[in-house]
Amino acid sequence: xxxxxxxxxxxxxALANVPPDRTLLQVLREDLGHTGxxxxxxxxxxGACTVAVGEAVDGRLQIRAINACICLxxxxxxxxxxxxxxxxxxPLLRPQDAPAGSLHPVQQALVQHHxxxxxxxxxxxxxxxxxxxxxxxxxxxxxxxxxxxxDLSGNLCRCTGYRPILDAAQHMGALPRWxxxxxxxxxxxxxxxxxxxxxxxxxxxxxxxTLAELLAARSAHPQAQLVAGCTxxxxxxxxxxxxxxxxxxxxxxxxxCRIEETxxxxxxxxxxxxxxxxxxxxxxxxxxxxxxxxxxxxxxxxAGTLGGNVANGSPIGDSMPLLIALRARVVLxxxxxxxxxPLEELYTGxxxxxxxPDEVLAHILVPHPAPGExxxxxxxxxxxxxxxxxxxxxxxxxxxxxxxxAASIGAGGVxxxxxxxxxxxxxxxxxxxxxxxxxRAAEALQAQFTPLSDMRASSxxxxxxxxxxxxxxxxxSQGTANASxxxxxxxxxx
Ligand SMILES: Cc1cc2nc3c(=O)[nH]c(=O)nc-3n(C[C@H](O)[C@H](O)[C@H](O)COP(=O)(O)OP(=O)(O)OC[C@H]3O[C@@H](n4cnc5c(N)ncnc54)[C@H](O)[C@@H]3O)c2cc1C
Ligand code: FES
Ligand code: FES
Numbered sequence: 427x428x429x430x431x432x433x434x435x436x437x438x439x440a441l442a443n444v445p446p447d448r449t450l451l452q453v454l455r456e457d458l459g460h461t462g463x464x465x466x467x468x469x470x471x472x473g474a475c476t477v478a479v480g481e482a483v484d485g486r487l488q489i490r491a492i493n494a495c496i497c498l499x500x501x502x503x504x505x506x507x508x509x510x511x512x513x514x515x516x517p518l519l520r521p522q523d524a525p526a527g528s529l530h531p532v533q534q535a536l537v538q539h540h541x542x543x544x545x546x547x548x549x550x551x552x553x554x555x556x557x558x559x560x561x562x563x564x565x566x567x568x569x570x571x572x573x574x575x576x577d578l579s580g581n582l583c584r585c586t587g588y589r590p591i592l593d594a595a596q597h598m599g600a601l602p603r604w605x606x607x608x609x610x611x612x613x614x615x616x617x618x619x620x621x622x623x624x625x626x627x628x629x630x631x632x633x634x635x636t637l638a639e640l641l642a643a644r645s646a647h648p649q650a651q652l653v654a655g656c657t658x659x660x661x662x663x664x665x666x667x668x669x670x671x672x673x674x675x676x677x678x679x680x681x682x683c684r685i686e687e688t689x690x691x692x693x694x695x696x697x698x699x700x701x702x703x704x705x706x707x708x709x710x711x712x713x714x715x716x717x718x719x720x721x722x723x724x725x726x727x728x729a730g731t732l733g734g735n736v737a738n739g740s741p742i743g744d745s746m747p748l749l750i751a752l753r754a755r756v757v758l759x760x761x762x763x764x765x766x767x768p769l770e771e772l773y774t775g776x777x778x779x780x781x782x783p784d785e786v787l788a789h790i791l792v793p794h795p796a797p798g799e800x801x802x803x804x805x806x807x808x809x810x811x812x813x814x815x816x817x818x819x820x821x822x823x824x825x826x827x828x829x830x831x832a833a834s835i836g837a838g839g840v841x842x843x844x845x846x847x848x849x850x851x852x853x854x855x856x857x858x859x860x861x862x863x864x865x866r867a868a869e870a871l872q873a874q875f876t877p878l879s880d881m882r883a884s885s886x887x888x889x890x891x892x893x894x895x896x897x898x899x900x901x902x903s904q905g906t907a908n909a910s911x912x913x914x915x916x917x918x919x920x
Pocket of ligand 1: 469470471651652653654655656657658659660676696697700720721722723726729730731732733734735736737738742743744745781785786787788812813814815
């Protein structure tokens with residue numbers, strides 16, 4: 427097992443014999459004895475374990491909040507780490523003239539605005555706010571309340587309530603500035619990279635840097651657990667107690683971390699983080715912003731990848747109905763070459779797909795919007811933030827002269843796989859776009875899908891939702907429904 431090295435408090439931390447499936451939270455709390463980072467749910471839901479990770483991206487330091495509980499420790503090798511315990515102690519952060527015992531402005535603002543009661547959630551809030559502080563306040567920008575709500579979407583507090591915490595977020599910028607010394611951190615990471623070239627590659631936790639290396643490793647070690655951001659796979663460790671003797675991490679593969687624009691499509695590498703992938707989709711289709719912000723919470727979107735969501739193939743995953751409606755195609759790569767197919771053809775059954783044992787998902791190709799496109803994405807879940815869909819329905823029409831030239835509809839939560847709503851598409855194809863056509867499409871949707879009942883929703887409710895979302899889509903196309911209400915709460919409808 428290779429030695430895990432990363433930068434913390436301006437120093438290199440080196441830990442020998444860290445198993446490939448040890449989580450970052452276990453390393454912090456159990457191996458280092460630093461229990462300031464808390465464990466609540468152990469599944470990425472509560473944010474008590476939030477830490478900030480810094481990595482070099484295009485010569486700049488990018489700092490993001492992630493959940494330590496579902497993050498494999500080796501994934502932060504060579505990066506910089508901050509926990510709530512580090513902020514007041516990091517010499518690359520703490521101003522030299524700060525009096526002894528002073529708190530970071532984020533912590534100070536929480537104190538001043540009474541943002542903590544029992545305090546269990548507080549280290550996690552501090553770290554989400556720290557990332558926000560670095561990315562906004564330290565770049566000379568203020569923090570709007572709505573932005574703070576977004577950035578704290580992965581942190582739950584059960585006693586203080588959110589108003590004082592949001593007040594702290596809005597006021598932390600008014601306190602004397604503490605800013606990470608970006609150049610110094612980058613330099614330390616560079617020195618670490620140079621000094622940690624191991625003579626023998628670590629075969630327990632493999633993190634290749636190129637697609638060719640990834641494919642070679644996949645062929646040579648077919649039993650290794652392929653992982654990306656671990657926001658699904660991490661739960662198999664923490665909740666199902668699965669053990670990964672060998673891990674193959676795709677998130678350092680340069681080709682898979684890129685977003686490329688061509689004349690026809692946006693090519694999103696499978697290892698592009700969800701946050702960045704959705705940002706690219708929103709640049710082309712701004713109406714997707716609300717939908718994008720409702721995918722998990724920010725720490726999960728900062729760690730999880732678009733390719734992981736698609737490859738995992740959960741029937742209640744959110745990006746697949748969207749990508750199906752956008753007529754996205756996937757590129758699969760193996761040592762034998764690449765092949766391309768429509769996204770919906772990736773799935774063969776419940777969490778089953780056509781990927782061969784030596785194949786990986788390499789890219790997702792999303793066509794650019796064409797003139798006349800009318801697109802809406804609806805997610806219905808029990809909670810507004812950080813929740814999985816009961817039903818996800820994405821509708822995309824190409825309208826010309828009031829007629830449907832093409833319809834593509836993706837649906838989640840209503841079948842064993844994320845599915846294309848072919849019957850509703852056929853009912854709309856070539857028809858005048860009218861209330862009657864929308865009704866026929868709704869009937870076709872209900873005829874095609876027989877959803878299951880589970881803890882999220884009953885079969886009847888899901889089926890009724892399909893029809894009411896189509897009706898909503900019709901109204902929005904006529905400008906008669908408030909487009910800003912493009913998301914619904916189950917409770918509001920029940
Ligand atoms: C708190 C929480 C909230 C969530 N909310 C949502 C939500 O609102 N909507 C939603 O859709 N999902 C949600 N998820 C699920 C999760 O975030 C996504 O499925 C995520 O996109 C998975 O990506 P990852 O990079 O973390 O994949 P990982 O967990 O690393 O891997 C998942 C699977 O994909 C495979 N895989 C990964 N990359 C590749 C590749 N390039 N080629 C082949 N196989 C690959 C892995 O082998 C593994 O089987 C949530 C998860 C959590 C913990
Ligand atoms: S412990 Fe709840 S998100 Fe990690
Ligand atoms: S202060 Fe108690 S859970 Fe937030």
